[in-house]
Amino acid sequence: MATFAQTMMAKYQTLLIENAGLTSVDIDGQKVAYADLERKYEHWRKRVLQEAGKHPAISRIRLDGYGR
DSSP states (O other), X not given: OOOHHHHHHHHHXXXXXXXXXXXXXXXXXXXXXXXXXXXXHHHHHHHHHHHTTOOOOOOXXXXXXXXX
């Protein structure tokens, strides 16, 4: 049985796929920016990984001020 976090992640993944290329999406009568959907999806993806005992990959942080 799927956990709440898995259900939410699947919901946001579906919304992202169905609305790719749009700047805003109408969900249950509310306008939501596509970027907000991406943030919410990422939040729930991290929760699913935590529940599974895994940690999300850590990206490199450059301290020299030059992004590459």
